[in-house]
Amino acid sequence: MEFExxxxxxxxxxxxxxxxxxxxxxxxxxxxxxxxxxxxLTKIIDTALRLSNRTGFHAMGLRALSKESGLSMGGLYAYxxxxxxxxxxxxxxxxxxxxxxxxxxxxxxxxxxxxxxxxIKVHLYLSEIMRDxxxxxxxxxxxxxxDDRRAAIAGELRTEQMFSEIMEKGCxxxxxxxxxxxxxxxxxxxxxxxxxxxxxxxxGRNVSVExxxxxxxxxxxxxxxxxxxxxxxxxxxxxx
Amino acid sequence: MEFExxxxxxxxxxxxxxxxxxxxxxxxxxxxxxxxxxxxLTKIIDTALRLSNRTGFHAMGLRALSKESGLSMGGLYAYxxxxxxxxxxxxxxxxxxxxxxxxxxxxxxxxxxxxxxxxIKVHLYLSEIMRDxxxxxxxxxxxxxxDDRRAAIAGELRTEQMFSEIMEKGCxxxxxxxxxxxxxxxxxxxxxxxxxxxxxxxxGRNVSVExxxxxxxxxxxxxxxxxxxxxxxxxxxxxx
DNA sequence: GTCTATACAACGATAGAC
DNA sequence: GTCTATCGTTGTATAGAC
Numbered sequence: 001m002e003f004e005x006x007x008x009x010x011x012x013x014x015x016x017x018x019x020x021x022x023x024x025x026x027x028x029x030x031x032x033x034x035x036x037x038x039x040x041l042t043k044i045i046d047t048a049l050r051l052s053n054r055t056g057f058h059a060m061g062l063r064a065l066s067k068e069s070g071l072s073m074g075g076l077y078a079y080x081x082x083x084x085x086x087x088x089x090x091x092x093x094x095x096x097x098x099x100x101x102x103x104x105x106x107x108x109x110x111x112x113x114x115x116x117x118x119x120i121k122v123h124l125y126l127s128e129i130m131r132d133x134x135x136x137x138x139x140x141x142x143x144x145x146x147d148d149r150r151a152a153i154a155g156e157l158r159t160e161q162m163f164s165e166i167m168e169k170g171c172x173x174x175x176x177x178x179x180x181x182x183x184x185x186x187x188x189x190x191x192x193x194x195x196x197x198x199x200x201x202x203x204g205r206n207v208s209v210e211x212x213x214x215x216x217x218x219x220x221x222x223x224x225x226x227x228x229x230x231x232x233x234x235x236x237x238x239x240x
Numbered sequence: 241m242e243f244e245x246x247x248x249x250x251x252x253x254x255x256x257x258x259x260x261x262x263x264x265x266x267x268x269x270x271x272x273x274x275x276x277x278x279x280x281l282t283k284i285i286d287t288a289l290r291l292s293n294r295t296g297f298h299a300m301g302l303r304a305l306s307k308e309s310g311l312s313m314g315g316l317y318a319y320x321x322x323x324x325x326x327x328x329x330x331x332x333x334x335x336x337x338x339x340x341x342x343x344x345x346x347x348x349x350x351x352x353x354x355x356x357x358x359x360i361k362v363h364l365y366l367s368e369i370m371r372d373x374x375x376x377x378x379x380x381x382x383x384x385x386x387d388d389r390r391a392a393i394a395g396e397l398r399t400e401q402m403f404s405e406i407m408e409k410g411c412x413x414x415x416x417x418x419x420x421x422x423x424x425x426x427x428x429x430x431x432x433x434x435x436x437x438x439x440x441x442x443x444g445r446n447v448s449v450e451x452x453x454x455x456x457x458x459x460x461x462x463x464x465x466x467x468x469x470x471x472x473x474x475x476x477x478x479x480x
Numbered sequence: 481g482t483c484t485a486t487a488c489a490a491c492g493a494t495a496g497a498c
Numbered sequence: 499g500t501c502t503a504t505c506g507t508t509g510t511a512t513a514g515a516c
Contacts (some may be wrong), residue, residue: 036481061510062511071482073511074484083510142294189429191431198426198430201426222465270499276499312501312502313492313502315501362513482516485513485515492508494503495503497501
């Protein structure tokens with residue numbers, strides 16, 4: 001799968017996802033007309049992500065959010081009950097998108113090797129498109145309320161579990177050789193996250209998301225012991 | 241190298257390092273007597289790390305820092321000119337320690353494989369001891385002033401460069417097979433950082449720092465193509 | 481559905497006593 | 499070298515007009 005292909009699919013599914021977010025939060029959103037609500041909520045979330053990633057969510061004042069989003073102070077409070085809840089709404093929003101797309105794309109594959117490759121690429125490509133959200137979600141997760149933090153942790157563990165389950169399956173089918181799939185999944189997650197956490201570094205080196213995906217898959221294939229050809233066996237090079 | 245061995249060495253070198261930190265900051269510290277200064281500065285930094293990692297540096301009020309550290313509001317200002325500078329002092333402090341220990345320990349090795357192993361273990365072990373600082377440093381780096389952020393980025397790149405240089409050397413000596421040592425060093429750094437960024441996860445699974453080091457070295461050895469024995473060659477298992 | 485005006489708590493920082 | 503008292507500013511949140 002290429003990045004551009006994924007991007008086009010993503011754009012098509014976004015409108016329905018935005019409407020879903022609105023429906024998930026009808027309790028706290030006082031504006032009842034979907035047309036207004038979706039438009040302004042999108043604007044608020046986008047602006048909040050942009051401002052927060054510069055100064056941190058806590059340092060982003062609601063006065064600044066009001067000014068940059070175009071809504072007044074009072075207007076903002078029609079969309080969330082307080083700053084804490086804005087944090088929850090934003091976190092919830094992206095997690096929804098990630099899980100939906102990961103599950104949809106991996107379900108289309110049968111072969112564990114292709115399934116793992118797809119899961120890695122979907123994660124990287126989505127974090128490339130929604131980089132503001134991924135960065136925010138990682139950096140601000142510790143400021144969530146107890147219950148909301150629990151939900152965020154569960155989300156992280158669920159995506160990690162998808163990776164370990166694919167590896168388990170690969171081991172049973174004899175195509176992978178892994179001793180600890182849980183720890184292996186953690187390291188895969190760490191590599192996936194580095195892509196959006198260190199954007200400044202990779203951008204400065206002109207590394208594209210597809211370059212990164214290929215390099216990372218090299219590590220994963222080497223570790224899983226698939227596609228490795230022995231040097232002593234006919235003089236072939238080690239393939240990673 | 242085992243964790244306990246490293247820990248003992250670290251404790252011995254800390255006193256001199258603390259004095260060095262004091263000397264590096266005599267400009268902003270108004271207290272001139274080393275006895276007072278080192279004791280209180282250590283107390284301030286420890287408390288600031290503890291409070292910040294719960295609520296974020298920005299959300300940590302100086303009133304809370306005053307109360308928890310035992311110094312008064314006015315007293316604090318004898319040790320830094322403002323909150324921004326406290327951030328700089330803390331960042332500077334740990335970076336100093338990390339670079340010093342990384343360089344010292346890798347210089348003791350000649351073999352690239354042992355050098356890489358040592359660098360990885362020193363990084364993991366130190367982050368285990370100074371986990372509060374490592375976590376803080378990662379999470380609050382973006383709130384530094386322009387110049388200080390530049391210094392933090394330079395530090396990150398310098399440690400990364402140590403890893404890529406070891407790999408370059410290993411390639412020249414024919415013991416490693418790596419195509420892109422810079423990208424490989426980035427992924428190694430990402431794995432090192434996950435250890436202190438996701439402490440809650442590994443603690444919950446009873447994964448010790450030595451378990452993590454061994455697992456991580458498995459990945460690195462597999463990728464570098466060293467120690468890999470072909471399955472077809474006499475029926476031996478793939479070693480990672 | 482959105483605005484302006486305002487309440488009041490908490491912030492970083494400093495002056496001056498000891 | 500450290501304290502208490504206080505300054506001006508900024509924070510979140512709300513009431514009531516339109």
